Amino acid sequence: MGRAARRRSWTAALTMAALAAASGAMGPRAAADPPAEPPPGQVEFPTQCAPPQEAGLPPADGPTTAELTVDTPAPRVGDTVTITYRVLRTPAVNPLPGELPAGTVTPTGTVRLAGAQTGEVTVTGAPGNGPVPPGAALGTHLMTGTFTVTAPGEITLAPGGYSLHTGHPTALDTPCTPAGPTPVSARLTATPLPTANLRYVALGAAHGKPGATVKVTAAGFTPGSAVTVTGRAAGQAPTADRARGTADESGRLTLELPVTDRATTAVVAYEGPAWTAAKGSGPAAYTVDAPAPPPPGTQKLTATVEPGTLSMTQAAEQTALGAVPYGEGGGAAGQLATVTVKDARGGPAGWSLVGKVTDFAGPGGTRIPGAALSWTPRCATAPGSPSSCAPGSPGTVGPDGAVLASTQDAELVGGTFTVDAGVTLQVPPYAPPGAYTAVLTLTLS
Structure with missing residues (x-):
């Protein structure tokens, strides 16, 4: 049978x-609400802004409120990521004795990378301020920059120092320097590029009787990995024919596979718990021969x-x-x-x-x-x-x-x-x- x-x-x-x-709670509101949490990505850090020497003003100390965003939180190695650096509040003030007209402040700054990839990214922006009265804060600013992902893993981004430049009525710069390390404002997780699959499988014979063994040679596998060799039916489903072995130090193994399932039309090999195109090889074609007819004058009785x-x-x-x-x-x-x-x-x-x-x-x-x-x-x-x-x-x-x-x-x-x-x-x-x-x-x- x-x-x-x-x-x-x-x-x-x-x-x-x-x-x-969410931050809201069910039931009656408490007598005193806790301080509101800042939006995700928004951070605050102490800063000293040095006004232009020509202004004769003392340094301005105070918090900078900033926010970093990236155009893709899950890039691949080799991708280009765009960073947006928003200065939402700054202690820097208008250094002029009169009003600073709209569209006259140009921001530049840096963003610090840490984790899987380190370094600094320069960000720049276009003039976008409104009119600024004498001694008033220099408003909000937006800067962008790009960097190329060079390593897989988590990369953190923290805002760095920035400088506010005005050309009205003469060139004046107000650099703002953080007083110590700044908090992380954004994160991304980079994935490695896919690698080519160089695994292959070869058979010692292209056909055999039911129950015959076929020599299987597989190569290109991870040295020391467990490799599974299975039969595969015409519809690509695995059959009952299966053997296992271990790849040697060169990623190669040879074994004998008994082929008893008549549905087997090919043989594949793979490492890992199940077949995947990334860690498998084949199929190599194999045909199970039809059984010989019974001798004349005999009857074969079969219950199934x-x-x-x-x-x-x-x-x-x-x-x-x-x-x-x-x-x-x-x-x-x-x-x-x-x-x-x-x-x-x-x-x-x-x-x-x-x-x-x-x-x-x-x-x-x-x-x-x-x-x-x-x-x-x-x-x-x-x-x-x-x-x-x-x-x-x-x-x-x-x-x-x-x-x-x-x-x-x-x-x-x-x-x-x-x-x-x-x-x-x-x-x-x-x-x-x-x-x-x-x-x-x-x-x-």
Whole structure:
């Protein structure tokens, strides 16, 4: 009797939402409201502004209120990022004894980069002031500049010093210098450029009888990595044929793959918990030969146990995570909707359930990286199931994916399994209030 069954891959998407709590509270208003929090990205720092020597005025000490924004919070290495530096309040004053006309103050300044990339970015602006009376503050100013991302990771931006220049009636400059380090006003997370996939797989034969072994040679893999070799059906679904090995110090391995599943039309190899185009190779074509006809005068009697499929269902398509207070941040926790896996194939291949999550998109284009989501998987096996379900390791989910649950290969596998996980999103302290939504994709193979 033939027990080998076609192995199928199932994918489901689960929408997850985290809520950054708004500043308003429910119920009667307190007798005294706390001081209002500044808008996201707006910072204040002590500054000394030195008036032009010709004005004969003392230095002006006081706070500068500033705000930095970037045109993209998630660039790739090599991208150009535009920074906007807004001076909303300055201690610098009109150094002239008379009114300073509108459109006569030109700002320049710097922005400090730290984290994955360091340095200073020069920003400049066009004259945009209104009329300024004698001794009055020089108003608000807007400057922009660009820099090229050279390294992946989080990059913080803090406002630096600035200078206000006027050419009326003569060239005069008022430089403003921060009194110490300035606070971070903006952040971005840069991702590396994609790399070429140089992995490949070759077969020692292009065909064979059912149950024959084929020599598989794979190369270009990460040295020391676990490599899975599987059969693939015409519809690109994995079959029951599977073997595993470890790449040597040159990223190469050779193994023998028994091919028993007549649905196998090709062979692929990959590293990691599941097939991905970035870490896989193949397919290399392979044909399972048709069996020889029975001798004359004989009858072959066959009773068949029909294999089923590998499938999954989920209890819900959305998971709501808890709220966190604005200004404090922390872990927004929740419970993943229960997933039921049914393996009715009756073959030797186990299965793996892998999850990947996108970035969390929030108000105004704000994003929280998918790597900020972690989980603690759980898995239960129904009584009578031939296989035993093992939960994945607790840790980060992220865009590269992590195993939620799996079963091992065995002579005969199958059963019903329930899988879930506790999930937590680490929300930054000053993430703008509102809902943050991502998509968690679960792939069963």
